[in-house]
Amino acid sequence: MGIKILGTGSALPEKVVTNFDLMKTMDTSDEWIRERTGIGARHVVTGSFDTETTLGTNAARRAIEAAGLLACDIDLILVATCTADDRLPCVACKIQAALGAGQAAAFDINAACAGFLIGLSVAEGYLSSGAFANVLVVGTETVSKIIDWSDRGSAILFGDGAGACVVTRSDSAFTFALGADGEGGDALRCSHNSTVTMDGQAVYRFATRTVPKVINEVLAKAGMKASEVDKYVLHQANMRIIGSIAKGLKEPIEKFPTNIENVGNMSSASIPVLLDELVRDGKIVAGEKIVLAGFGAGLTYGACVMEY
Ligand code: COA
Numbered sequence: 001m002g003i004k005i006l007g008t009g010s011a012l013p014e015k016v017v018t019n020f021d022l023m024k025t026m027d028t029s030d031e032w033i034r035e036r037t038g039i040g041a042r043h044v045v046t047g048s049f050d051t052e053t054t055l056g057t058n059a060a061r062r063a064i065e066a067a068g069l070l071a072c073d074i075d076l077i078l079v080a081t082c083t084a085d086d087r088l089p090c091v092a093c094k095i096q097a098a099l100g101a102g103q104a105a106a107f108d109i110n111a112a113c114a115g116f117l118i119g120l121s122v123a124e125g126y127l128s129s130g131a132f133a134n135v136l137v138v139g140t141e142t143v144s145k146i147i148d149w150s151d152r153g154s155a156i157l158f159g160d161g162a163g164a165c166v167v168t169r170s171d172s173a174f175t176f177a178l179g180a181d182g183e184g185g186d187a188l189r190c191s192h193n194s195t196v197t198m199d200g201q202a203v204y205r206f207a208t209r210t211v212p213k214v215i216n217e218v219l220a221k222a223g224m225k226a227s228e229v230d231k232y233v234l235h236q237a238n239m240r241i242i243g244s245i246a247k248g249l250k251e252p253i254e255k256f257p258t259n260i261e262n263v264g265n266m267s268s269a270s271i272p273v274l275l276d277e278l279v280r281d282g283k284i285v286a287g288e289k290i291v292l293a294g295f296g297a298g299l300t301y302g303a304c305v306m307e308y
Pocket of ligand 1: 027028029032033036037113152153154156157198199200201203204237238241265295296297
């Protein structure tokens with residue numbers, strides 16, 4: 001028994017903040033940000049109009065519609081987020097209510113930028129065991145609410161958004177490899193009532209060393225070679241990190257689609273938003289072998305290989 005993605009969806013807040021906008025409030029430049037990160041702009045929520053719940057609900061609605069299902073067909077809602085407005089109730093329960101999916105179980109997963117990938121692995125476990133038939137996995141973040149907008153070393157990196165997918169049982173297998181390095185956790189922190197602090201170089205080293213390893217591990221588990229992979233849909237943290245991972249895997253950069261230039265790092269929303277864009281643009285088609293990989297605060301990381 002395996003699983004497959006039935007439908008994807010995403011939602012971004014309307015407001016766009018470009019590097020030139022940031023230059024009005026901090027000592028930085030478009031050139032510096034693009035060179036070091038590949039980011040040109042990011043979407044951010046304004047006032048109380050958009051929240052992680054409204055963005056996540058909109059992404060979820062689109063994924064359910066693309067799957068050809070109704071909210072009443074969803075058995076389980078998993079929400080990956082590290083920027084929930086409230087400690088209680090969890091975002092998954094708020095999205096369940098907004099969707100009118102009262103029959104679905106619902107809970108949150110906090111694994112930062114690897115959260116969506118870890119959510120998919122949880123969905124795979126439940127689907128394979130036969131416990132549920134259709135699982136909605138959402139990654140939704142309002143990182144702009146927890147960053148220090150006066151810290152040019154971190155504020156330039158992040159954006160807000162949500163992505164979702166509906167997964168169901170099928171014959172094609174998803175293979176996962178997951179890990180964590182709790183001892184390195186101080187590199188990226190956010191305490192209650194505080195803002196994100198980051199040791200950028202430590203995070204950079206962690207990502208470029210760990211992600212090629214975990215991708216090779218998942219490919220070995222699946223009995224596949226890197227050259228057989230059609231596309232690598234990676235967490236969109238930084239273009240230089242993605243380039244270094246491609247080099248580490250000895251794979252051409254053309255196999256690594258990105259959207260970071262326009263949306264920045266949206267933590268757990270990065271992978272599902274990119275996946276949705278690629279599916280809707282016809283850039284991922286049925287039968288392709290896709291690797292997903294996430295990494296972030298925790299430190300958490302993981303990869304999965306699947307046939308789309
Ligand atoms: N604009 C202009 N200058 C900046 C700047 C900005 N936005 N941010 C930092 N600088 C300056 C620093 O003050 C420093 O100046 P100094 O040499 O006079 O002290 C210089 O640029 C170099 O800073 P440094 O922090 O060493 O830069 P870096 O090359 O490590 O790049 C990051 C910083 C954050 C882009 C890089 O470390 C990175 O991408 N890390 C990974 C972060 C990440 O992806 N986190 C999320 C993971 S999920």
